[in-house]
Amino acid sequence: MVQIGYTMMTEQAGPRQLVDHVVHAEDVGFDFSVTSDHAFPWLRTQGHSPYAWSVLGAAAQATSEIPLMSFVTCPTMRYHPAVVAQKAATLQLLSEGRFRLGLGSGENLNEHIVGDWPPADVRIGMLREAVEIIKALFEGGHVSRRGEHFTVDSAKLWDLPDQAPPIGIAVSGDRSCELAGRHADLLIAVEPDRDLVESFDRAGGAGKPRVGQLALCYDTDREAAVRRAHEQFRWFGMGWKVNAELPHPDSFETATRFVRPDDVASAIPCGDDPKGVVEAVQRFVDAGFTEVALVQIGGDTQHDYLEWAAEKLLPELRALTGR
Template sequence: MTRIGYTLMGEQSGPADLVRYAERAEEAGFDFEVISDHYFPWLESQGHSPYAWSVLGAVSAVTRRVELMTYVTCPTRRYHPAVVAQKAATVSLLSNGRFTLGLGAGENLNEHVVGPWPAVNVRHEMLTEALVIIAELLNGGYVNFPGKHFAVDSARLWDLPDRPVPIAVAVSGETGIERFADLADDLIAVEPDAELVSVWDGFRGKRHSRKIGQVPVCWAPSRDEAIRIAHEQFRWFGSGWKVNAELPGPAAFEGASRFVRPEDVADAIPCGPDLDGIVAAVRAYVDAGFTDVALVQVGNGYQDDFLDVASKELIAKLRADLRPANGPA
């Protein structure tokens, strides 16, 4: 059965709120929680961007059951891959093995703070090296790596979980799958693309693999209020990741989204108290072959109300409506 997740969206909430939401989301019945790993919000109106790894440490302490995951960390610019491996091992230990390390090639928005943003082919080369380094360190022992982009000299992780931390990687096409499918355990994608899942499974063969997607929604007491919030907070969403990855800061996202209308956002994001739209958005991923789908509740103002609705109605509805017609729940 499809696993339903909750997104700790650091761009729209401060660290204390994120920890509280994480605890409430577990109580509400979500299966897993993912957290964004940003230095900037996309828009100034979102107003936040705490350090994701500190939040994860606190979340590990207040939750007991839900799996945790970065969605996603870029291990090539702000962070050296050897340090990412150390962080992942530590969070896995703190959470008793509930952590998956989600990785991706990153966005200019967050990575330019430490220097120039590389071209996409260079970013993919860097991510390839990073995945090798991280996997070797998480498997234990000393690692030496004289790469083109990274050098590792006699590195070792001294605190490791009994089971290696699973690694998921964000890909958007066949080229990325060819490069990364053998270097990671699970797939992350931002569109319900059945062909992408099929190609990934073809490369992975019989090896078990999760396919993890994410769906923005905006629950509010009225549809008009939800559309207003979604337009204010998430209108950048429709540009696509190939564009978004190159934009350098919130001002650029403001400019790129200045002609996006509220009705455009409403067409792309389920808005309002009607839960059927949320189910339909998740079903698109399920039909494409995704095993895990994390919901993003857009906006900070109605997070508690959304979690109330999730606890009382939404999660049960998702499980019932997405149950295979001829299979078990």
């Protein structure tokens, strides 16, 4: 049975609201949660971008059962990998073993604030080296190394959980799938692409969890849902190769100026009929994903969405199986 997750979308709500939302998500029965980690929103209309790790720490204390996960953190530019290892170990302790560390090669939107944005092949090399450093620190003891991208001088984690946080790696092609298959405990992707799953399996990921993500826009007024999805999420369909390169919300505004509300509605389930969401999640299940994190578009709509999800959506999603 597919596990259904709740997304704390830091680009569309403030920190206190995000914690309130995940507490509610736990109460209504979501299986897990994930948290985006941004310096900027995708579009100005989203309007937020608090520090995800403070939100995660607060969520760890405010909840008791729902698993938490960074979705995803880039451990190469804004954060040194040794600092990411310390943050993740601390979150695992605070949450009493409920944290998973999702990692990715990042987006220009968030990482340019600390320096020049490197090309894709360099970013994958940086991520590989960062994952090696993080895993070494999770093993305990002192870690020193001078790599191509990072220097670590006698680093050590003094507060380590009994079980290190599982590591997930976000994938978009063969190189990232190879890295995830060899070094990660789970795969992360935002498209129901069976080729990614099979590439991950060939690289050593067979039998490991695969976590996808799906945006939706619940509203009893479907036209209002379509408008909100267009205002806040029309960037979603451009693909990760484009999304990773644009440097600013205004860049996304320009790149999506010709995207119509109907275009968004054809890609994102909108309204209050669970059928569209169920069909979209089924595509992930059929591609081999074991977990799907749902994103409700609109920071101020979470309460109504969660009540609807508990009553109408989650019961239907629980019945999904692969075809």
